């Protein structure tokens with residue numbers, strides 16, 4: 339399967355490596371050009387127990403870039419920091435990730451939201467943006483799979 343994973347941080351990068359190690363073709367996407375350049379030099383942007391070995395084994399099945407391309411599965415692992423004024427999660431990165439995905443969305447694709455978000459985010463935010471593709475939910479599939487890892491101990 340071909341997987342496009344958006345957001346190559348503490349959650350996204352180890353997840354991308356695990357899928358690549360399971361023999362999936364993984365395209366890692368990040369809006370931060372510096373992170374992409376580092377990864378393309380086969381350097382890790384942060385340290386994590388066991389990540390170096392996992393990354394080395396996964397590398398042949400991975401590519402890194404700033405733009406989304408067609409895939410079977412899209413995984414969103416972008417930040418959702420607390421907005422202290424609004425006292426809720428900041429969802430602008432999730433929206434921008436969805437906006438990057440919808441032009442590439444095809445029938446039977448699966449979109450997985452892995453970021454931590456408030457209840458209702460899929461219905462209220464993700465579905466309307468993804469349906470800009472001209473497809474309806476059901477034509478594509480959507481799942482929310484919030485990560486429960488401990489920072490630095492994801493693997």
Ligand SMILES: NC(=O)c1ccc[n+]([C@@H]2O[C@H](COP(=O)([O-])OP(=O)(O)OC[C@H]3O[C@@H](n4cnc5c(N)ncnc54)[C@H](O)[C@@H]3O)[C@@H](O)[C@H]2O)c1
Pocket residue numbers: 344345346347348349350367368369370373415416417418431434435436438452453454455485486487488489490
């Ligand atoms: N770090 C953890 O241990 C942890 C644990 C549980 C849940 N989470 C949740 O997982 C999500 C990701 O957290 P993280 O710690 O990996 O964040 P992070 O800040 O380490 O990494 C996120 C990456 O996403 C990139 N990004 C932002 N907008 C993007 C876009 N539109 N397209 C592609 N890339 C984009 C950023 O440049 C950054 O590199 C958050 O919702 C967080 O709450 C994190």
